[in-house]
Amino acid sequence: MSGMKALTTLMNELEDQLIVCMRCGMCQAVCPLFAETGREADVARGKLALLDGLLQEMFNDPQGVYDRLNKCLLCGSCAANCPSGVNALEIFIKARAILTGYMGLSSAKKLILRGMLSRPDLFDRLVEWGSKFQRVFSKPVNEVIGTSCARIVSPLLRNRHFVPLAPVPFHRMIPSLNSDPGSSGIKIAFFVGCLIDKLFPQVAKDAIDVFNHHGVGVFMPEVQGCCGIPAISSGDTVTFNRLVNHNLRIFDAETYDYLITPCATCTATIKEIWPMMVKDDSGDTKLKVDEIAEKTLDINQFLAANVDLEAGDAEDRGEAVGITYHDPCHLKKTLGVLAEPRSLINTNSKYRFKEMPESDWCCGLGGSFNLQYYELSSNIGGRKRDNIKATGSSIVATGCPACMMQIADMLSKSKEKIAVKHPIEIYAEVLNSK
Numbered sequence: 001m002s003g004m005k006a007l008t009t010l011m012n013e014l015e016d017q018l019i020v021c022m023r024c025g026m027c028q029a030v031c032p033l034f035a036e037t038g039r040e041a042d043v044a045r046g047k048l049a050l051l052d053g054l055l056q057e058m059f060n061d062p063q064g065v066y067d068r069l070n071k072c073l074l075c076g077s078c079a080a081n082c083p084s085g086v087n088a089l090e091i092f093i094k095a096r097a098i099l100t101g102y103m104g105l106s107s108a109k110k111l112i113l114r115g116m117l118s119r120p121d122l123f124d125r126l127v128e129w130g131s132k133f134q135r136v137f138s139k140p141v142n143e144v145i146g147t148s149c150a151r152i153v154s155p156l157l158r159n160r161h162f163v164p165l166a167p168v169p170f171h172r173m174i175p176s177l178n179s180d181p182g183s184s185g186i187k188i189a190f191f192v193g194c195l196i197d198k199l200f201p202q203v204a205k206d207a208i209d210v211f212n213h214h215g216v217g218v219f220m221p222e223v224q225g226c227c228g229i230p231a232i233s234s235g236d237t238v239t240f241n242r243l244v245n246h247n248l249r250i251f252d253a254e255t256y257d258y259l260i261t262p263c264a265t266c267t268a269t270i271k272e273i274w275p276m277m278v279k280d281d282s283g284d285t286k287l288k289v290d291e292i293a294e295k296t297l298d299i300n301q302f303l304a305a306n307v308d309l310e311a312g313d314a315e316d317r318g319e320a321v322g323i324t325y326h327d328p329c330h331l332k333k334t335l336g337v338l339a340e341p342r343s344l345i346n347t348n349s350k351y352r353f354k355e356m357p358e359s360d361w362c363c364g365l366g367g368s369f370n371l372q373y374y375e376l377s378s379n380i381g382g383r384k385r386d387n388i389k390a391t392g393s394s395i396v397a398t399g400c401p402a403c404m405m406q407i408a409d410m411l412s413k414s415k416e417k418i419a420v421k422h423p424i425e426i427y428a429e430v431l432n433s434k
């Protein structure tokens, strides 16, 4: 679909979905943004009421509607807790696409999304170039967490403590793979995800080691593209469609049982947002999207269901250090995955697991929300940091690299010495110790 026809279809879909909201206000209690601002305009009910008059408002004040819609973490807490089953996430994403289609993208977003992100090969090369020069403007700040901060005042980085680009991204360590199934009899396709590839390559390396250990065959094509979430959350359907088509093409080159990703956000995007955005397409793309979405699983969920997880030495329990777990919104609220990452963590007898209070309260990142509303994002993240600290743990694990970034920032700025890990790293330690 393209142009006005696509916008009209999206608008009709939106109208059908908006009438389901009965304005009960129950989404207030779970909205992390409302908890900070107390403003009705920020909660799902307020945004839905605004969208009810979208057609009218779009001509009166399109920028105003866009700004209010953009002030949202897209965490899905409202949708997961709505008694009427209003899929607020789908509504917000489609409304952003409508407004961007009407107003166009800003020059900066056009450059970043269409000029770079939509070209996976170029994007990889630019990020590699950036990793070589990052030490010019940043310096290490917390050894345990592995964060850096700006050397000089920077309006973009502000007082952030960020995870630096890895010196060698994962796609340079292992550019591609195509191995046969071993003892498990299963072959998977591995979708790495940009953040794991460029910031946390060890997570992907551990995932490959775990697949090999359990006799899982791996197909990993070269030059994987982004899953498209930064584009579609900015309403950019052009870049989103390009990335979906690129990934469909490269993953179509082999047959496999499941498509596995170690990133909660990539999993949710491929499984939920790809089909949502091609719902009314006919033909090949829709068929392929539905097929790949059906096969897509989070790595924790795949391992817990398909291999015999091995446990560490019980004697280590005596000296175990504390570990806790944060539920990424995209994993728990969107996909219902919560027990499996905990099962992986609990295999490792070097750690003593302790639940944190409000483990599924959003970390506050919200993608571009963090760039646009850093103060608010940090306030929401501060609540997460305090809940992590309350467990007295030395490690916090979570199944989403975006949450890992945000939690690292929050802990590092408070000078904490709490390491941030992915559950697959905790499980890989068990296998490496044998």
Ligand code: SF4
Binding pocket: 020, 021, 022, 023, 024, 025, 026, 027, 028, 044, 045, 048, 078, 081, 082, 083, 084, 085, 086, 088
């Ligand atoms: S989105 Fe759901 S929870 Fe929120 S006001 Fe509407 S019906 Fe109630």
Ligand code: SF4
Binding pocket: 030, 031, 032, 033, 034, 042, 043, 044, 071, 072, 073, 074, 075, 076, 077, 078, 079, 088
């Ligand atoms: S997606 Fe999250 S931040 Fe946005 S309105 Fe819903 S609960 Fe609030």
